[in-house]
Amino acid sequence: MSVKNESPSKQVSTSSAQGRNLFSRKKKARIGLDAINIRSARITLIPVFLLLFIFLALPMFNSFKLSFSRWGGFGPVESAGWTNYQRLISDPQMHYSSKITIIYAFTVAFFVVAVGVLLAAAVSANVRGHKAMKIIWFFPGIAPPTAVAIFWSSSFQPDSGVVNIFLKRIGLGSNHALLASSHTALFPVMFVGIWSAVGFAFLVILGAVEQIPVSLREAAHVDGANVFQQFTKITLPLIRPILMTIFTLEVIWTFNGFTVVWAMTNGGPADSTSILPILAYKEAFRYGRFGTAAAMAVITGIFLMIVGAIGIRLSRSEQQ
Amino acid sequence: MKSSFRVSGKSVVAVSALTSAFALVLSGLSITPASAALGTAPVTLTIQHETTGDRPELEWHAVAAAFVKLHPNVTIKYSPITNEAKGGTNLQVITSDGTPDIVLLPLNSNVYTQVVKGKGMVPLDGIFAADNTVKRIGPPAAALKQADGHYYATPHSVVYYNVLWTNPDAIKKAGAKAPANGHFASVAQLIAFSKACNKAGYAGLAIGGKTNFQASWMFDSMMPSAVTKKALNNYINSYKPDVAITANWTDPGIIKTLDALGAIAKGGVYQNGYLGMDLDQATAYFTAGKSCMLLGGTWMPGGAFKTETDKGAMKFTPGFAVLPGVVAGSKATLTPYYGDAYGVPVKSKNQEWALELLRFFISDTGQKIGSVDAAGNLPVVNTVKASSDPKVTPQAVQDVLAFVATDGAQSGWTSEVPGAYGQTFLNPLIQKLQEGGTTSAAIAAAQQAKLMDVRKNGL
Numbered sequence: 001m002s003v004k005n006e007s008p009s010k011q012v013s014t015s016s017a018q019g020r021n022l023f024s025r026k027k028k029a030r031i032g033l034d035a036i037n038i039r040s041a042r043i044t045l046i047p048v049f050l051l052l053f054i055f056l057a058l059p060m061f062n063s064f065k066l067s068f069s070r071w072g073g074f075g076p077v078e079s080a081g082w083t084n085y086q087r088l089i090s091d092p093q094m095h096y097s098s099k100i101t102i103i104y105a106f107t108v109a110f111f112v113v114a115v116g117v118l119l120a121a122a123v124s125a126n127v128r129g130h131k132a133m134k135i136i137w138f139f140p141g142i143a144p145p146t147a148v149a150i151f152w153s154s155s156f157q158p159d160s161g162v163v164n165i166f167l168k169r170i171g172l173g174s175n176h177a178l179l180a181s182s183h184t185a186l187f188p189v190m191f192v193g194i195w196s197a198v199g200f201a202f203l204v205i206l207g208a209v210e211q212i213p214v215s216l217r218e219a220a221h222v223d224g225a226n227v228f229q230q231f232t233k234i235t236l237p238l239i240r241p242i243l244m245t246i247f248t249l250e251v252i253w254t255f256n257g258f259t260v261v262w263a264m265t266n267g268g269p270a271d272s273t274s275i276l277p278i279l280a281y282k283e284a285f286r287y288g289r290f291g292t293a294a295a296m297a298v299i300t301g302i303f304l305m306i307v308g309a310i311g312i313r314l315s316r317s318e319q320q
Numbered sequence: 321m322k323s324s325f326r327v328s329g330k331s332v333v334a335v336s337a338l339t340s341a342f343a344l345v346l347s348g349l350s351i352t353p354a355s356a357a358l359g360t361a362p363v364t365l366t367i368q369h370e371t372t373g374d375r376p377e378l379e380w381h382a383v384a385a386a387f388v389k390l391h392p393n394v395t396i397k398y399s400p401i402t403n404e405a406k407g408g409t410n411l412q413v414i415t416s417d418g419t420p421d422i423v424l425l426p427l428n429s430n431v432y433t434q435v436v437k438g439k440g441m442v443p444l445d446g447i448f449a450a451d452n453t454v455k456r457i458g459p460p461a462a463a464l465k466q467a468d469g470h471y472y473a474t475p476h477s478v479v480y481y482n483v484l485w486t487n488p489d490a491i492k493k494a495g496a497k498a499p500a501n502g503h504f505a506s507v508a509q510l511i512a513f514s515k516a517c518n519k520a521g522y523a524g525l526a527i528g529g530k531t532n533f534q535a536s537w538m539f540d541s542m543m544p545s546a547v548t549k550k551a552l553n554n555y556i557n558s559y560k561p562d563v564a565i566t567a568n569w570t571d572p573g574i575i576k577t578l579d580a581l582g583a584i585a586k587g588g589v590y591q592n593g594y595l596g597m598d599l600d601q602a603t604a605y606f607t608a609g610k611s612c613m614l615l616g617g618t619w620m621p622g623g624a625f626k627t628e629t630d631k632g633a634m635k636f637t638p639g640f641a642v643l644p645g646v647v648a649g650s651k652a653t654l655t656p657y658y659g660d661a662y663g664v665p666v667k668s669k670n671q672e673w674a675l676e677l678l679r680f681f682i683s684d685t686g687q688k689i690g691s692v693d694a695a696g697n698l699p700v701v702n703t704v705k706a707s708s709d710p711k712v713t714p715q716a717v718q719d720v721l722a723f724v725a726t727d728g729a730q731s732g733w734t735s736e737v738p739g740a741y742g743q744t745f746l747n748p749l750i751q752k753l754q755e756g757g758t759t760s761a762a763i764a765a766a767q768q769a770k771l772m773d774v775r776k777n778g779l
Contacts, residue, residue, distance in 0.1 A: 072430075072779070073411045075438025157601065158593040179596030180529070182755055266530055269595035270752035285408035286532075287740045288430040288779060 109250035116201035141199030149263030182272035248311025382694030473661035494520035511587035523591035528599030540732025545645035547573035578760035
């Protein structure tokens, strides 16, 4: 392993040294290579920055500006100062939606990573049907979210839904209307969120697991470590940076998720599954309060930036 | 300098005649676009219509075919839109440069509120002034006139909602007693009826409780039975700051109506899991014979019922009933809806042709061809009658029409007021009430606070 790890850096340093020999400072200065490279780098970066400015900075700035305005989606934009933010801070629905969005996002992300790790470990250990598992578990990830939501929404219906039929088979009754109660509607939504996201996480984690040299596990085996110990002492620590990255990404994606929740519950019953993106949609398109929706987007964006920064930081420290 | 200009008597007459003719043409143009003046250059019109509901695609296809026959230079294209988008993201479509020439405008949606407020629609005054349209549409036309004196949208058909479609076979098997005159006499009678259905394995009433409209539909039907006409009129109009508030949301009639809705939910009238079902799922539940009744409307017999009957999945001929009144001795009514209207956005690139087509669409000819014969709908104008042919207008719908003719119908509050103040706001609160998570008094207080907020800050 050590040889394998060292060799690329050695190659890099060798080639760098060769590069330095080939283009000595004197030579580079003579042919103006640095200047050309810097200039061409700058020129080639212009389109990138332009695209970033148009598609990222400008909309972000507009959203930020809109969050201090009163606008119904059409016509003149009126200045509103901090009113939108003040309204959101004192709005009980905003408090509730923030709470359930955080619960929803972190729970889904946690289980996506957990299930992904278990599946990756199983496939990596060549359990029976491991080749088919790779394909089967990836299918939910490529299915259109709306179709997924409609399928599961029907499946959770009492009596006739697949879930209830299954529950009846195992003696738990078929009368469970989970989507119809404010207290339980978020659970099926979380389940579907995990089900549809786990395939991607599984493949990435599997890639990380398979990068671990077999010799390490063989050595541990020789030293008497069982499969569980190999998994917890070797595999998990080595893939932890990837797990942190996947977890962070899943939190962000789920936090911003709209389609599955909307198609399954419309944010109901009684707004009980109105996560922040749904609340923002309703504010903008149902109530015509684009300013408040933009303020919501700004608050969400800042929160997710913090989550992202912490995730990157943790991922880096794990790598180190 | 001598003027060479001489005016003869003949030329005065000629100029007067020409001026009069020109004035006539101009006045005609100000009333309605004259097709002759539109020319024969090729033009493509795009029409937006809903993907489901009262078969708008059939209606438009038929009218468009007749229109193209009259104007062969016109080509018609269609831009379907979903039920969800028509009252939401459609605002961005209508106000964009790529807008269809004729767009769908649910009158109780935020889209309509905003485009009217932002002057995003072409006034349809010419269409309403021509062909006696205001009189032909009747009272709903008055509601369409905006505060600035202009019309911006025209309805095309009328549907009745809050129809309780019944399954006579299930009712008979359950031994439940359907009301003889069609009206449930009281909430208690409705609950007793549903309990009998439940005992026989049927749900009492199937509703799409998950939708953003069905919970508040019943409020539309039952509330007028608990308040005076004057109060109802005030509830419909008091969100406008210039209308004095004479009826408060915390008044006993509203509380009683909400109490009745809560009691119906608590009494086990609805199917299990109704708050997790949309209207399509509830309809499928009913057509599969699992419930004694379905909360629906007059578009269903020619739509979902026909489809399911043709497939063999629906094995009964539906009857209908009406929700109970709230106060003893009062009657709830069926609710007419004129709300899915059409208009021409100012961003349309073919405004004159779009106006011409829209005028044709609600002319007697257009209504007969489209709304009546092609879609089997009920025309919005009173000068055209619904078809008496059951193949065109299903018998169940004709029965409803006969019932309305004798028992009357009352416009619904959520259909009349902007959604941001009405349906969008009230519906989740009623869902919460159905779950037992809030009280009638709390909802009434919230709606009163909303009224004050809208009056103060606008929509």
